[in-house]
Amino acid sequence: MNPADLSATLLSVVSRIAADRGTPDLGLTVNDLVLERPRNRDHGDWASNIAMKLAKPLGANPRELATEIAEQARAIDGIASVDVAGPGFINITLDAAAAGALAKTIVEQGEAYGRNDSLAGQTINLEFVSANPTGPLHIGHTRWAALGDSLARILKAAGAELVSEFYINDAGNQMDNFGASILASAKGEPTPENGYPGAYVAELAQRVLASNPEILELDHDEAIAVARERGYELQLGEIKKSLAAFNVHFDVWFSERELHAVNADGKSAIDAAVERLRAQGHVADIDDAVWVKTTDFGDDKDRVIKRGNGIYTYFAADAAYYLSKGDRGFAHKIYLLGADHHGYVHRLKALAGAAGDDPEKDIEVLIGQLVSINGARLSKRAGNIIELDDLREWLGTDALRYSLGRYPSDSPLSLDPEILQKRTNDNPVFYVQYAHARTHSVARNAGESGVDRSVFDASLLTNESESILLGVLAEFPRIVAQAAELREPHRIARFAEELAGSYHRWYDQCRVTPLNDEEVTDVHRTRLWVNDAVGQVLRNSLWMLGVSAPERM
């Protein structure tokens, strides 16, 4: 019996009691009947606070209500005991067979175990990183790359129809500055004003020179254009390579230029977007400029979308981009932004509102705090930028992905490179990976000793560490659903650590492979199922975090 079954069964019990008391329709759903795994093992396998929750609406004493529920719950098949404790907690203990059956289920479901339909039917566009293609990705992008990619995997696992998207800011002045910087470097001239310094520009310049030596001969503007386009192509390629090496995948690479391109009707997507906002009544012409009345939706000031000189602001492209997401069928848009962009939240929400969408439901902006290393904040201003590639080569994809993924995005994060390089318990990623590797080594040894999965008798799983382990395994689908709903990948990492810990403790107490002079029994065979179930769930967890699950370390 898994927690979902137990909740459903308990729900029917509670509904029946409510009906008996003359309150038939409380509108209760399974979600109201949250079962928790109590911290204290003396409180059973699962605990419910439903009696305390319902005491008021039913006009009942919580303890009496709990007692009544407990009496009826005792009769349910698979439940070993039910106790009432404290102010009205209902503590449930499953019998070993009912709890243990899960191990077999997990092995049979394999990669599917943990997946659920909690977000079924939702169409989500998840945008993250979205860096300018004018330079390498740095640590400021790294956290969002890790979190965004993990979140995408988790949302998909929860049944959402999701597309992950990288918005390429390939329009605007910075592209010309980029081109001019490359050209200057190619000619051996100093970096121009507002240009991009850095060794990577010189490298790009050499590559551009190799493929397009004519830039030295062309007139200035043409040469800049060639340098810009070729440099863009090369740099975007570098970005894609960096992300792929970091195990980060995007379904769509969306070019801002598409929004500026003039279509057959003589208008760009941006022109059309401004017209649509105007039709909704949220645009005003003041002086020569065009404004969006974002204050209608809680922004602290209105925003210019088209300047007095007739040129659109960056905000115009944002508007067109937002609308394009809706036009492409995404009801729900999630943006992952760094804390240094949080001033943008109101504007984006206002955009949704001005477009006729619901700013509370259709758009969601997740703000992530910045990362520091050894307490030193890394910022462009301080000039201590570290590139994603350097970090990855230094610490490894697994350690970096994991340590960025195991904290909520809104908590400021300080990484210690010393710890990240350690291959010990200090470094949680190795703790979890080692547990996974151990499940494989246990399975290998078991196989060599003639232990197979020919028998599964869950009633033999009686060790306390065994029932704890099974309880942790049972929580996985709910953890996934919760991580998806709250957009919090770190919950998967924390779960994986708890599972790894429970597994190591179980390993310490329960042998899968018999000692030399012992015979292979059904206990060993059944435990092999448990071992393999743990390996599967660790694998599924690590996959969601974009971290490898090695079979040997």
Added chain:
RNA sequence: GCGCCCGUAGCUCAGCGGAUAGAGCAAUUGACUACGGAUCAAUAGGCCGGGGGUUCAAAUCCCUCCGGGCGCACCA
């Protein structure tokens, strides 16, 4: 000044109203002629930043103050 985020063990951090607030590291002490000791067991460590409030119940929700971070462009 206004807005958003954070403040929990010596350190890095979990804990979307529930029972005695947790984990890892660091400290102290144990366990290898036993499936990988990259592990496990045990001890110690806390006015959950301060103060009010809501609730049967607050680290969690509300208000306020203090401390830290980040933003407040007809830039992109």
